[in-house]
Amino acid sequence: MNNTFYTPQMQAHFTHFEAALPGYMPATGGLQTVVAEAMAYACEAGGKRIRPVLTMEFCRLCGGDPEAALPFAAAIEMIHSYSLVHDDLPCMDNSPLRRGRPSTHAVYGETMALLAGDGLLNLAFETMLRPDVRRDVPADRVLGAASALADAAGIEGMVGGQVIDLNSEGQAIGLPVLEALQQGKTAALLIAACVMGARLAGATPEQEEAARAYGENIGLSFQMVDDILDVTATAEALGKPTGSDAENEKVTYVSLLGLEETRRLAAQRTQQALDALAIFGEEAESLRCLAQTLLERDH
Amino acid sequence: MNNTFYTPQMQAHFTHFEAALPGYMPATGGLQTVVAEAMAYACEAGGKRIRPVLTMEFCRLCGGDPEAALPFAAAIEMIHSYSLVHDDLPCMDNSPLRRGRPSTHAVYGETMALLAGDGLLNLAFETMLRPDVRRDVPADRVLGAASALADAAGIEGMVGGQVIDLNSEGQAIGLPVLEALQQGKTAALLIAACVMGARLAGATPEQEEAARAYGENIGLSFQMVDDILDVTATAEALGKPTGSDAENEKVTYVSLLGLEETRRLAAQRTQQALDALAIFGEEAESLRCLAQTLLERDH
Numbered sequence: 001m002n003n004t005f006y007t008p009q010m011q012a013h014f015t016h017f018e019a020a021l022p023g024y025m026p027a028t029g030g031l032q033t034v035v036a037e038a039m040a041y042a043c044e045a046g047g048k049r050i051r052p053v054l055t056m057e058f059c060r061l062c063g064g065d066p067e068a069a070l071p072f073a074a075a076i077e078m079i080h081s082y083s084l085v086h087d088d089l090p091c092m093d094n095s096p097l098r099r100g101r102p103s104t105h106a107v108y109g110e111t112m113a114l115l116a117g118d119g120l121l122n123l124a125f126e127t128m129l130r131p132d133v134r135r136d137v138p139a140d141r142v143l144g145a146a147s148a149l150a151d152a153a154g155i156e157g158m159v160g161g162q163v164i165d166l167n168s169e170g171q172a173i174g175l176p177v178l179e180a181l182q183q184g185k186t187a188a189l190l191i192a193a194c195v196m197g198a199r200l201a202g203a204t205p206e207q208e209e210a211a212r213a214y215g216e217n218i219g220l221s222f223q224m225v226d227d228i229l230d231v232t233a234t235a236e237a238l239g240k241p242t243g244s245d246a247e248n249e250k251v252t253y254v255s256l257l258g259l260e261e262t263r264r265l266a267a268q269r270t271q272q273a274l275d276a277l278a279i280f281g282e283e284a285e286s287l288r289c290l291a292q293t294l295l296e297r298d299h
Numbered sequence: 300m301n302n303t304f305y306t307p308q309m310q311a312h313f314t315h316f317e318a319a320l321p322g323y324m325p326a327t328g329g330l331q332t333v334v335a336e337a338m339a340y341a342c343e344a345g346g347k348r349i350r351p352v353l354t355m356e357f358c359r360l361c362g363g364d365p366e367a368a369l370p371f372a373a374a375i376e377m378i379h380s381y382s383l384v385h386d387d388l389p390c391m392d393n394s395p396l397r398r399g400r401p402s403t404h405a406v407y408g409e410t411m412a413l414l415a416g417d418g419l420l421n422l423a424f425e426t427m428l429r430p431d432v433r434r435d436v437p438a439d440r441v442l443g444a445a446s447a448l449a450d451a452a453g454i455e456g457m458v459g460g461q462v463i464d465l466n467s468e469g470q471a472i473g474l475p476v477l478e479a480l481q482q483g484k485t486a487a488l489l490i491a492a493c494v495m496g497a498r499l500a501g502a503t504p505e506q507e508e509a510a511r512a513y514g515e516n517i518g519l520s521f522q523m524v525d526d527i528l529d530v531t532a533t534a535e536a537l538g539k540p541t542g543s544d545a546e547n548e549k550v551t552y553v554s555l556l557g558l559e560e561t562r563r564l565a566a567q568r569t570q571q572a573l574d575a576l577a578i579f580g581e582e583a584e585s586l587r588c589l590a591q592t593l594l595e596r597d598h
Contacts, residue, residue, distance in 0.1 A: 026454045031479055035454060035462045086417060091389075091409040110390040114413075115462055118385060121417065122453040125424050129446035139438035146445075147428035154421040155325045155334060163334045163414055180330055 005048060005293060007286040013056040013066060017049055017073055024074040024127050026119070038108040038116035039123065042081045045099060050290075051076045051193040057287060058194045058211050061280055064201025068137050072145050072196050075124035079153050080189060082120035085113055087162065124149070137200055144199040152192035161185030173251050179220075187219030210276045217273035218291050224266035225295060227252035228259060233299060270295040304347060304592060306585040312355040312365060316348055316372055323373040323426050325418070337407040337415035338422065341380045344398060349589075350375045350492040356586060357493045357510050360579055363500025367436050371444050371495050374423035378452050379488060381419035384412055386461065423448070436499055443498040451491035460484030472550050478519075486518030509575045516572035517590050523565035524594060526551035527558060532597060569594040 006014060021043065026036040052073030056066040088095040088103040089110060096106045105113035128146040137145075151157060161184020168177060194215035198208045230245045231254050245252045253262040273291045277284040305313055320342065325335040351372030355365040387394040387402035388409060395405045404412035427445040450456060460483020467476060493514035497507045529544045530553050544551045552561040572590045576583040 031463050031466070031476070032454055032459050034466070035458070039454070086413060089413065091413060111465055112462075114385060114388065114390060115458055115465070117417075118420065119454045119458045121420055122449060122458060125445070125449040126453050129442055129449050131442070131446065139442050142442060143428055143430070143438050146424070147430065150421060150424040150428050154425050155331055155338070155418045159334070159414055159418045159421060160331050163411075164330050166410055166414070167330070167333070177330070 006053070007289050009060075009286040010053050010057060010290065013053045013060075014049055016067070017052045017056065017070065017077075020070045021074055021077065024071065024078075024123075026123065034108065035112060035116055035119055038104055038112050039120050041107060042085045042104045042116060042120060043077060045101060047099060049077060051080055051189055054190065054193040054215070054287075055197040055200075058197025058203075059201045060197075061283055061287070062198045062201035062203040062207050062211075064197070069197055069200050071127050071130075072149070072200060075128045075146075076149055076189060076193050076196065078120045078124040078127070079149065079158070082117040082124075083153075083158055083162070085117040085120070089113060089117075092162075092166075121153075124153075138202075141200055141202055145196040148195045148199060149192045152188040157184050157188035157192075159184075161188065168251065170249060171251075175256055178251055178253065178256060182220060182223045183216075186223045187216050190219035190222075191215035206279060210279055213276035214273045214287065214291075217269045217276065218294055221266045221269035221273065221291070222294050224253045224262050224269070225297065227254045228262055228266070229297075229299065230254070231259065266295060305352070306588050308359075308585040309352050309356060309589065312352045312359075313348055315366070316351045316355065316369065316376075319369045320373055320376065323370065323377075323422075325422065333407065334411060334415055334418060337403055337411050338419050340406060341384045341403045341415060341419060342376060344400060346398060348376060350379055350488055353489065353492040353514070353586075354496040354499075357496025357502075358500045359496075360582055360586070361497045361500035361502040361506050361510075363496070368496055368499050370426050370429075371448070371499060374427045374445075375448055375488060375492050375495065377419045377423040377426070378448065378457075381416040381423075382452075382457055382461070384416040384419070388412060388416075391461075391465075420452075423452075437501075440499055440501060444495040447494045447498060448491045451487040456483050456487035456491075458483075460487065467550065469548060470550075474555055477550055477552065477555060481519060481522045482515075485522045486515050489518035489521075490514035505578060509578055512575035513572045513586065513590075516568045516575065517593055520565045520568035520572065520590070521593050523552045523561050523568070524596065526553045527561055527565070528596075528598065529553070530558065565594060 022040070025040045025043065026032060028036045055073045055076060056069045059069040060066045084098055085104045087093055088098055089105055095103055097103060104116060108116065125146065128142065128149070153159065155163070161181050164177065164181040165185060168181065191212050192215070194211035195208060198211040203211065227245065230242055230252070233242055245255070253265070257265070270291050274288055277287055321339070324339045324342065325331060327335045354372045354375060355368045358368040359365045383397055384403045386392055387397055388404055394402055396402060403415060407415065424445065427441065427448070452458065460480050463476065463480040464484060467480065490511050491514070493510035494507060497510040502510065526544065529541055529551070532541055544554070552564070556564070569590050573587055576586055
């Protein structure tokens with residue numbers, strides 16, 4: 001983990017989260033050892049943990065205890081991870097690698113990966129709803145947060161984005177369909193990460209709307225930067241082959257709008273994310289840094 | 300639907316549920332039409348809807364409004380249905396048929412069936428947690444009910460049962476492993492169906508324990524009767540080939556214990572289910588009939 005990516009505030013959330021996550025994983029031993037290991041494997045080495053860190057930071061920013069957000073931070077990471085496991089399956093992207101390691105089905109087999117993915121999606125809700133992990137968060141806030149994640153992960157959100165992606169393969173889709181795809185595949189969970197944190201803290205409607213707008217704008221900006229880097233970055237900086245979108249004939253922001261216009265839109269989205277933070281004043285500095293860092297990254 | 304299977308009370312729940320279920324399915328039209336259709340297809344023609352009917356009846360029995368239980372009844376049917384969709388996939392049982400119709404992946408393709416299953420599991424939680432479907436059920440009861448279903452559907456319950464099943468293929472497992480398998484694959488969701496209804500009504504701990512015991516005992520009895528019928532029934536009565544367990548070298552209660560001992564245990568489990576209902580007095584007559592009917596069925 002590169003220490004310059006996050007402010008010390010965010011880095012503290014990250015460190016806290018990494019220490020807590022294994023405690024939310026199912027116990028190994030007994031008849032469920034292999035599937036429990038597959039589930040843990042899928043959640044390991046998870047990179048920057050942006051979604052969990054956002055949940056904890058928005059909870060803090062809206063006056064809550066970031067530690068009370070940990071089960072929800074774990075839940076959103078489980079859902080993100082399950083989506084990668086199922087996405088890599090032979091009947092989906094058929095990808096043998098994920099983040100430089102063998103994908104879950106490459107290690108545990110296709111059937112176990114399917115069940116581990118199902119188990120992780122389910123575990124996200126077990127973790128959020130189980131009374132012993134709810135600390136002192138009132139029941140209506142737990143419901144509000146869990147509901148935000150459920151809505152974001154389903155057919156109107158992440159699963160919906162994957163369906164659009166699947167149906168768009170090899171098709172000359174336009175900007176409206178690309179936006180719908182990325183709203184689902186990328187923005188929905190980032191929005192939920194921010195909104196969950198806000199709801200857990202009992203945020204005002206204005207604070208919650210700011211959280212939503214921040215999540216949406218960094219989400220779409222993030223995807224645009226991804227599309228730009230696939231064209232402009234060196235494979236060395238990216239840690240994976242570049243030009244893969246063009247090779248796969250994938251419609252991207254760059255293929256539809258060109259590099260310059262995509263750069264302009266990414267900067268505009270980032271500015272909208274920064275604007276949304278205005279109501280939080282100086283307390284939102286860490287989130288401003290993150291938005292800027294995500295825009296300026298070279299990998 | 301055979302009208303003699305349920306008492307009029309239970310038949311009313313069934314009718315009510317069938318009328319309400321389509322309203323909980325995702326809208327078609329737009330980019331999600333095909334996946335929405337696949338999700339609805341998987342939940343159609345669902346047979347007796349025992350789990351939803353149990354949720355509604357236990358809610359009524361513990362003093363609640365069975366109509367308030369409808370979103371939870373829909374949720375448990377969605378989870379039951381998703382498990383069948385994923386179970387039928389080529390990498391699992393590779394089954395082209397389900398309930399006499401082509402299985403979901405046979406109609407919609409493997410990838411869409413995978414995503415429809417993911418979408419249904421997720422939709423179960425969307426449906427339970429969404430504020431606009433909660434009617435007047437207090438937030439802590441919603442959490443209690445949703446948590447019961449989450450726990451039952453995951454690695455400690457239904458998914459866990461499928462993992463044991465997968466790992467047991469072609470193995471000479473003994474009774475303890477078979478019981479763990481059936482607790483997960485069959486009993487867990489039936490227990491959750493009963494406990495959810497009780498929790499939604501604000502049941503006492505004694506009522507909730509009775510609901511749990513009833514669900515567990517009819518669940519295990521149900522599986523024993525299934526195993527018996529696979530050996531003794533005619534294919535005509537069963538509507539599917541008999542002897543499939545032996546052909547697949549599947550370990551069952553009958554293969555481990557013999558017909559007579561399995562019959563004795565099934566009757567014993569049914570009696571324990573009936574005993575659990577004692578605290579409800581005459582009001583539990585419909586549930587007594589159901590337990591007896593499930594034991595005495597010939598298909």
